[in-house]
Amino acid sequence: MSRSLSSSSRILAIAGNTFTDQVRQKVFLFLLIFSLMVIGCSSFLARFSFQEEFQMLKDVALGAMSLFLSFLAILAAAMLLPRDLEDRTIFTILSKPVPRHEYLLGKLLGVLAMLLLSTLVMGVLFLTVLLLREQSVILETRTTLAGSPQELVSALAEVRKSAFNWNLIPAMGILFAKASLIASLTLMISTFATSGIFAILMSATAYFIGHLQETAREYWLGGVDVHWWSRFFSALLALVFPDLQAFNLSDDIVVGKGLPMDVFWQTMALGGVYTVIYYLVACFLFQKREL
């Protein structure tokens, strides 16, 4: 009991240090860019019809969230081990009775905490801008249609339907799940990478391949008459890389489609399973690595 407690306190200490380190690196500055983008976008889009404005605001904001979270996950996780090796912190930590898997778990949790906070801040910012614009459009509509109450009711319903919908919140949860798996994948790559740059490049490549995994899988399983090596290569891609398209549900959510709860939970669970798998492989690779 006390052993497991001390183990979790060690992991939490490493996670806390990693998180603090990320904050000191000023990674949250990207939030400034995000906020400028969303606010600038919302004022620029005011010249369109409200349906177009809300559609594009949601598309751009969720797209930017996905992009920033993915970049952040890759950059933060890729530099964890190289930086610790460079400033020799890793030797100080691992010379104490800290198993390597605990060290990696602490590092990963630190990055995940940073990603979670980023998702929350970006989400709150985006929803605030969306709600403010919605209120502004509602006010304009009320003023314009003050004389015809029947039309006003249907117009207001249309404005509300086009702006906020509750499915945007699970959509952000799915973006976080995707970023978590990318962080774990990058950490795994960094355990055998020869440099931070190499880890970033490899992770970026895996990111692109991950988006094509579904296509490779369909090619492999679709019974297309091709060379055996082509099928083998497709199978390899489909099995080794994560299916990142499974996490791209926000395009359809923005349109207003209801996200079934079983789809949401299965997608979140898929993200969790991938994160655990990559963490386990990272532990396996890092266990006997010469430092």
Place this chain on the structure above:
Amino acid sequence: MTGRVNPLRVLFAILFLGIAGSLILPWLIELQHLDRSAHFRSATLDLGLRERVGQAGFIAALSGFRAPVAAILWISAHGAWEKTEWGKMAALFDSVTALQPRVLLYWDIAAWHMAWNARASALQDLTQPSEVLRERSAAQYVALGRDFLERGIKNNPDQYLLYESLGRLAGLREVDHGAAADAYAKAASFKNAPPYLKRLAAYESSQTPGSEREAYDRLLSLYREGMQQRVPTLVTRLHEFEQKLGIPKDQWIDDSATRDPSNPLKAPKRLPP
């Protein structure tokens, strides 16, 4: 970065990932089916899209950024509209709808720009002295608008909105009331369709030569649905048909409740439901 990992370990790691991947595979396939049955992830990428959006756009679309790329192209299309560059607009709309085929708004507005704005601009194009050519060009834009709606319907067969727009285009731009009636009737057949679509189908049908009896029956059945459908246009059309088709007076509708008793000749008012 110092240190090395035994290559054999890397090989084992890949093997492990392959095994884990094969265990996850059935789940991925099931999740994909689940997503598609809920109308998620149904948009596909093809080489035609690569030609339309360019390499950078295609890579962005491949990386899961279809929606932002579509939004940026839509803004470009808006810029082209301000300069009345209709050809460029059509090409941009084509790319946007290819990237986001499930967004009804894009199909609908693209069709409206083509069939209404571009058509009007072609008819008023003073650089084209021949009226025949102006009309021909206008008709081509209407056809382009129809094409957007038909492709939109093909991609979104579960939504009524584009059928409604098709009905509007057929009735107002192509003056084909039969086709308009069919499109409105199709739109009205959806569970979540607003009640006015049934009326629009009946109005269009009432303007189709040779189908007066059918139109009368349609209007009457709507009238019998209750106060919600008894709007002034419907009541007036019914009276027109009662006279035109020689319906016996005792079978005429009794719309006294919807008329102003102080001025019976005035068009009937709509009662609150």
